Amino acid sequence: MIKNVFFDFNGTILNDVNLCLDLLNELLKNQNHKTVDINKYKNIFCFPVKKYYIAAGVTFDTSDYEDIAHWFIKEYMRRYLDESSLYDGVFDTLGFLNNKGLNVYLLSASERNNLLSQLDYFKIKGFFKDVLGTSDVYAKSKSEIAEKYFLDNDIKVNETLFIGDTTHDDEIAKKLGCKSILLSIGHQSREVLLNTGSAIYDSFNELRENFDEIFN
Numbered sequence: 001m002i003k004n005v006f007f008d009f010n011g012t013i014l015n016d017v018n019l020c021l022d023l024l025n026e027l028l029k030n031q032n033h034k035t036v037d038i039n040k041y042k043n044i045f046c047f048p049v050k051k052y053y054i055a056a057g058v059t060f061d062t063s064d065y066e067d068i069a070h071w072f073i074k075e076y077m078r079r080y081l082d083e084s085s086l087y088d089g090v091f092d093t094l095g096f097l098n099n100k101g102l103n104v105y106l107l108s109a110s111e112r113n114n115l116l117s118q119l120d121y122f123k124i125k126g127f128f129k130d131v132l133g134t135s136d137v138y139a140k141s142k143s144e145i146a147e148k149y150f151l152d153n154d155i156k157v158n159e160t161l162f163i164g165d166t167t168h169d170d171e172i173a174k175k176l177g178c179k180s181i182l183l184s185i186g187h188q189s190r191e192v193l194l195n196t197g198s199a200i201y202d203s204f205n206e207l208r209e210n211f212d213e214i215f216n
Contacts, residue, residue, distance in 0.1 A: 002179070002215040004155055005097060006146070007128075008164035009108040009115060011186025014122070016076075016084035017041075020187070023075055024056055027068065033057040042189040047109065047168040077114060086122055087185055089204030094127035096208050102215070107132045107162075107172075109142050143172045150176060161215065163207075170196040181207075181214060 010016055017038075025035040036044070036056050044055040050065050058068070097104050104127055108115050112133030119125035132145050149155065162173035165186025170193075173180030181199045184190040193200050199214075201207055207214065 002102065002159060002161045004103045004105065004160040006105045006107045006160065006162050006178075008162075008166070008169050009106055009110060009118075011165040011188075012163060012169075012183055013086060013090050013106075013124070014080075014084055014118065015087050015185070016080060017187055019076065019079060019083040022083075023072055023079075024053075024058075026075075027053075027072070028057055031057075031059055031062075033059070039189070042187065043192060045166070045187045047166065049109075073111070073114065077117075080118065081121065086124070087204060089208070090124070093204040093208055094124060096211075098127060100211070100215075103129045105130050105132065107142055107146055109134055111135070142168070143175060146172055146176060165193075167192060167196055170198050173198075 007013055010020075021036070021038060021041050024041065028035050034057060041056070044052050046052045046055075049069070053065075053068070060068070063071075094104060106115070106119070106128045108131075110118075110133050112131065112135070115133040116125065116131060119128070119131065125131070130149075132142075132149055134142070134145065150157070150160075157177040160176075160178045162169055162178050162180045163183065164170065164173075164180070165183050166188045170180045170182060180196075181201060182193045182196065183204075184193060184200050184202050190200060201210070
């Protein structure tokens with residue numbers, strides 16, 4: 001039986017897909033490269049983020065990745081209040097899981113202080129037993145964070161479910177030996193997610209409706 005649920009944030013709980021696409025295209029325009037549409041974006045997005053930048057056409061001739069990463073997060077944090085929102089059903093689902101007695105965690109590639117600021121703004125921090133983020137803005141793998149947290153807090157993998165919107169979330173779950181389900185509402189297309197072989201759901205309402213199947 002599942003006792004612990006680890007949610008990804010961006011693209012899973014927070015709908016920031018169009019904002020991230022706009023920022024990518026602004027970067028491409030500044031470098032005089034062709035922009036990408038939403039379909040291409042969802043088919044090339046991946047971790048580490050630098051890899052998907054390259055796939056989109058970003059070059060690092062005049063600016064290195066660290067400079068671009070700092071620019072991106074500065075613009076993102078300036079604009080996310082107006083250009084992102086929680087997905088439908090987030091409040092109901094997090095409250096539902098809390099009421100079921102599950103330990104609900106947040107695991108994100110976002111820098112932790114930025115993440116906490118967003119959770120405060122959207123008034124959902126109280127749903128989470130703990131919030132795990134990175135120590136910088138470079139959006140590297142969450143795997144090491146998860147592994148250390150599991151060891152330090154005696155999290156049992158057979159009692160833990162990962163919920164995310166990318167193949168990276170699925171990879172982390174499988175590496176740890178946990179069950180994983182994916183939401184097709186975020187940064188990667190359903191076609192990309194199908195390659196994982198994990199269960200895919202299209203909304204938070206579906207998660208609640210299929211609670212017994214998913215969590216038992």
